[in-house]
Amino acid sequence: MQRIDFHIDALESMKKYPKELFCIGNTDLLDNKKVSIVGSRKPNQYVREMTHLLAGKLAKQGVVVVSGGAIGVDAIAHKAAGAKNTIMVAATGLDKRYPAINRNLICDIEKEGLIMSQFPSKTPSNRYNFVLRNEVVVALGDVLVVTYADIDSGTMRSVEYAMKMGKKIYVLPHRISESQGTNLLLEEGKAEAIYNLEAL
Incomplete structure (x- = not known):
């Protein structure tokens, strides 16, 4: 684990630039x-398949996928x-591989990709830390893709961050009774639906 001692321009869009940042892996x-x-965290089969295909x-196009390491x-x-x-x-903290069910995945990313945290070693999985992580x-x-979100969910709080930052938001199309958070974003014109993966 090392402290990130260079500036990350993308994080200037946050409400407050992190006091500290730590990482393991390839900062390039x-x-x-x-x-x-x-x-x-509990996607249905359609969401699982589409998320996998999209990522x-x-x-393959050379785009780096950013996410939070949670299940689902x-x-x-x-x-x-x-x-x-x-x-x-x-x-x-990066001394903890959380959640434990994703331990092997996290180890692989440490070796080949990049893991970042604004929390020092020994920091546990406190509830509010997930909110800070999401920001x-x-x-x-560069953009945010939401593949499934209920209206009152942590994922929709991530959407709120994206809107405040002026990020473009993309969502998967869903049935009326499913992913009501993303359906509402489409209804209000706050997101664009991904109808064709080939068009990306």
Whole structure:
């Protein structure tokens, strides 16, 4: 683990630039085009498949996929992009590989990709840390892709960050009864639907 001692321009869009930043891995990835992908911890099969296809396609085009390392959409996006094409932003100190179920994935990203955190060693998974983590995830990406979000969810708070930062937001199209958060964004004209992965 090392302290990041250089400035990351993308994080200037945050409400407040992080006091400290730590990392393990390849910081050159920060210079690449980046897309942040977020969504539910319990995605359905459609969301799992589309998230995997989308992240894999972006990585093949040389785009780095940024996410938060959580179970569900985050982990799918990291895996599909491949460890060397992904940045994970942790909500704990980097001495902890959290969540434990993603330990192997996190180890792979440490070796080939980049893991970042604004929290020093020994920082546990406190609830509010996830909110702070999400702001970094959104800030790093040139755009935000939301593959599934209920209206009252942490993912929708990530959307709020994106709107404040002036980031373009893309979502997957869903049935009326599903992913009501992203459907509302489409209804209000705050997001653009991804209808064709080939057009990306």
